[in-house]
Amino acid sequence: MxxxxxxxxxxxxxxxxxxxxxxxxxxxxxxxxxxxxxxxxxxxxxxxxxxxxxxxxxxxxxxxxxxxxxxxxxxxxxxxxxxxxxxxxxxxxxxxxxxxxxxxxxxxxxxxxxxxxxxxxxxxxxxxxxxxxxxxxxxxxxxxxxxxxxxxxxxxxxxxxxxxxxxxxxxxxxxxxxxxxxxxxxxxxxxxxxxxxxxxxIPQGKKPKGSYDLFYAFGVEYPSIILELYRNSSITAKTYQKVSRDNLAFVAELYFKYFIKKEYCSYDLSGLGDMYCVFYRKQELMAALLKVVLNKLKNKVR
Missing domain, CATH: 3.90.550.10 (Spore Coat Polysaccharide Biosynthesis Protein SpsA; Chain A)
Structure with a gap:
């Protein structure tokens, strides 16, 4: 064509x-x-x-x-x-x-x-x-x-x-x-x-979806991309903080999915420890994880 x-x-x-x-x-x-x-x-x-x-x-x-x-x-x-x-x-x-x-x-x-x-x-x-x-x-x-x-x-x-x-x-x-x-x-x-x-x-089933370092990707690499947008004045500090905060909630969802529920995973999860203190501290992730669990319990009750 x-x-x-x-x-x-x-x-x-x-x-x-x-x-x-x-x-x-x-x-x-x-x-x-x-x-x-x-x-x-x-x-x-x-x-x-x-x-x-x-x-x-x-x-x-x-x-x-x-x-x-x-x-x-x-x-x-x-x-x-x-x-x-x-x-x-x-x-x-x-x-x-x-x-x-x-x-x-x-x-x-x-x-x-x-x-x-x-x-x-x-x-x-x-x-x-x-x-x-x-x-x-x-x-x-x-x-x-x-x-x-x-x-x-x-x-x-x-x-x-x-x-x-x-x-x-x-x-x-x-x-x-x-x-x-x-x-x-x-x-x-x-x-x-x-x-x-x-x-x-389409449901993933047991087919491998990816093998990359999941927590490095979303806990380090992606936030660094957003930070660079702020550093070159493409976005405001307010927007950077919002995206960073929302992304932490997403990372907590990943933690819940693969470490708490232990769903099938083809990703490399070894980067979790290395993620801490780059953009997100362990205490921050655990606090975000608590919110994830509470929200799921609330929705289950409904």
Missing amino acids: SNPILSLCMPTNGVSEWVFPVLDSIYSQGCKNDDFEVVITDNGNNEEFKQYIKAYIQKHQNIQYFETTALPFLNEIESYKRANGILIKFVNHRTKLLPGALKLLIEYARNNACNKPITYFSNGELKLEEKEKNCGTFDEFISSLSYWSSWSTGMTIWKEDFKKLPNDVSGFNELFPHTDVLFSEKNRSSYVINDTIIFDE
Whole structure:
């Protein structure tokens, strides 16, 4: 395809149980193939998946499939580089599009192709009173998104803006490359958060979701990215403190999930001790954990 309105970019490591239900959810929407393309970049070594995807492509001519050696998260940038659409939307290989979602994204791209606001689809996670929030400044945008800016699934970027970024993937953050993309335009007059629920996550099961150091990623690396925004005067101290505080609550949720409930985990959890005293002290995490437990008990009673 040469000029689709929308590119759905799906980096993957080749988990068939996730990728094909996601693809089916896209192609069951009934949208014209000329309006969109699907870009799949595969950095896995699942030969069975590679054969299945090549057979799937024969049925859908608007799929681009590429094999890559890009590191896990940098694979996302590789998918963007190969996109041809006016608007690029990241699609997690484990999140199915709900009915009507593809039409919504195509119409959003068509209706906003002139002014090109920086856009993030938060999938109902922010529980906004209205489905769409317009922010007039980068600071308001980051404050409103809070720690959800660490979540790549909401990512959207106009191809015109992405082309301004370095072509070499080595220049992007290895754990959170999407933040380099999302935060690249700090002086726009329009930032949009769309909180419409458009995705449905496939249960992880026993498939490994990731193997990186979880508490380093969210307890050290991500807060350092937000701190850098404050240090270069892109956000205010108030916004930095809000995002940092909200992120601590999220880290406490992770602690509850993997250390208290002992849910299945493929992540490296060894970085917890090293996390303390970088941005968050152990006492602060335990206090946040207590709030998590109390909230869960309160909700259970209701």
